[in-house]
Amino acid sequence: MKKIGMFGYGTVGRGFFGLMQRNGDVVSKNAGVELEVCRVFARREFPGDPVEPFLTHRVEDLWEDDSIDIIVEVLAGVEPAYQWTKQALLAGKSVVTSNKAVVAAHGAELISIARQKGVSYLFEGSVGGAIPVLRTVTHGLISDHISEIWGILNGTTNYILTEMKDKGAAFDDVLKEAQRRGYAEADPTADVEGHDACRKLAILSSLAFGAMANYEEIHTEGISAITKEDIAYGKAMGCDIKLLASAKRTETGISALVAPSFVPKNHPLAAVQGVMNAVFIKGDMSGETMYYGPGAGEFPTASAVASDIVAAATGVETYPGLAVEDHLVVLPRQKRKTKVFYRILVSDVEEAKKTCNEVLDVVQFVALEGVAGEIGVISGAQEEGVLGEKTNLLSKGKGIRQILSRIRMEE
């Protein structure tokens, strides 16, 4: 019998508690050991909720209770989750979390403490929702030199982009609807500005490439500036817009980016709709593999947490392949080449096209039916380092009034 404590009883917490109530027998059977939630810390009361008999408002109860083996940390944000996790690990408890903010900011230290104390610190629930992608990287593709990972790591933004495309609606309207339906938080910044995807990419990169990636060094752009006109241009070009996260290992470091990008409709990632996530992984032994599933939701995330609980209950795991003292060099993006779409407000179409041809390696001009006074233009691959410069040149060029959008394109 292993006893489980919980820090927090929010969405994922309720999901995990509910999962153990409904499927606790399945978890115990597959683990080969009895598992039971015995104590839950939360600040407020939950009258009538099945968690009631297990509640405590004194957080120390969790690490002071010698009978507790594993603590599930399902709080939001770095503090106090980080401090409490540290306390729990130092008290010899294994900790399992879905809190990507803590892992991205303090993962190296917490893993080190877990290793010193001979307990587990695991965070499958922090990346990819229900998809067991961390376990795949650390246990499935264990013999690979992984060279590249890329995909869609944030369900909220993918839901918003899917709705904008399907309904031709504006970002703000879809965001409000998403908030109303619980798919986006009251403060949506972390999701819509790409910070959440960036943290997940850093965590995944660390495990895939074997050393710590600092999320603050990964260039990140969100989707809040994407307009319904951009989506319409996408339709005209046979493309959808997705918030892509990618990291590639080179001899000198990793090239990583989180940014919205046009992907062709026949691209496998274009098929990833709503809150779904998908991750491609390229290794020298396994080749190219892909993992797809719900990227959010109380039960999908809880199922990832449960898989770590079993790992912590049946052994000690702290990602042995990850050198927490080593840091991955995140390469500056200047030399990274990318194809780019510009949406341009023009004073004179022919003059504007002439300017585009002078400044860019124009692949194609795109027009929206019934829309005058602007043009779309696709530029061939250019270095990220000259992107800003070219955009600046364009905006001052003849026939051009304003650059309305600048969005990368996948090939």
Next chain:
Amino acid sequence: MKKIGMFGYGTVGRGFFGLMQRNGDVVSKNAGVELEVCRVFARREFPGDPVEPFLTHRVEDLWEDDSIDIIVEVLAGVEPAYQWTKQALLAGKSVVTSNKAVVAAHGAELISIARQKGVSYLFEGSVGGAIPVLRTVTHGLISDHISEIWGILNGTTNYILTEMKDKGAAFDDVLKEAQRRGYAEADPTADVEGHDACRKLAILSSLAFGAMANYEEIHTEGISAITKEDIAYGKAMGCDIKLLASAKRTETGISALVAPSFVPKNHPLAAVQGVMNAVFIKGDMSGETMYYGPGAGEFPTASAVASDIVAAATGVETYPGLAVEDHLVVLPRQKRKTKVFYRILVSDVEEAKKTCNEVLDVVQFVALEGVAGEIGVISGAQEEGVLGEKTNLLSKGKGIRQILSRIRMEE
């Protein structure tokens, strides 16, 4: 340090040996323990091959050598692989295999022996090539009641069907080319008749549903009767043909089938090309997730074997959630409903269509451009139990000379 022995040095064996030579350091690092191949049984000599110093022609050397901890079984067929595996397990060695024939036929007994001896018997490499799908079912989706699995589990047939579609070529010609390129075996029966996919489906079902599935009870049809005309009808209907394997849990047993089927071009499985495999899994907690990757090939399969080696080297695993003494009831397919496409040789088109309308719940007639004397017809969902009967009725109907093909359709 854990020492590894090998039964066999064929395609997967060479792949695994090569993997350990190239990436042994990665495997050891991620495992947190040194791993080394020290002895390889093979019948013939391999002069000049790096395996030479490790070779033995006396198979007993492997289970008699106390220094060997884990044996990789990468032989073909049930015998002698089954007997040798048993010997190895009884001698207290863990065994890891990619041999689906042995697992499907004797998995229950071998797992039981491993459990009794306190060693591991693992077979990630037997299903889905590089995709860590067994580990996903047993470790990732550990809290789920899995209700359904479906996908493409055989790379050879998927390669053949892809080539037939892309080149408009006949089955026999593509098969010959596949044999020449090493994608199909000299005796291709197990692959093209669906037996390989059937065994994999049984193994996957056993782990997903927690009791043994008998592969001999799963209705299986292969692709050797698929013609280039069938593929052409698919194109006309916006569909590709795939060899689908599926199993669904119901209250009374599992409904399972391996058969070629038309899938719409926008279906995610239609995007699975060449030797790639893909598996969808539906659970009550994780929702619908999908796993995709190379279904065959020496290194992809070897990478799956390596992941089991690490599991066996760092703990004891014998799929605790699998009740080897329990058997899944495989339901008769009579009540299973399926949409069907018929290709019919006619003596009179209008008479034939009338017959179709009398016998079938016709959804649509399909014509191939420039082809006379035959019709295609799609029938709405009918029970598998009446499929044969209706086909018989059709073949005797007015205006109809012969039923040339009868292929299921996914919706």
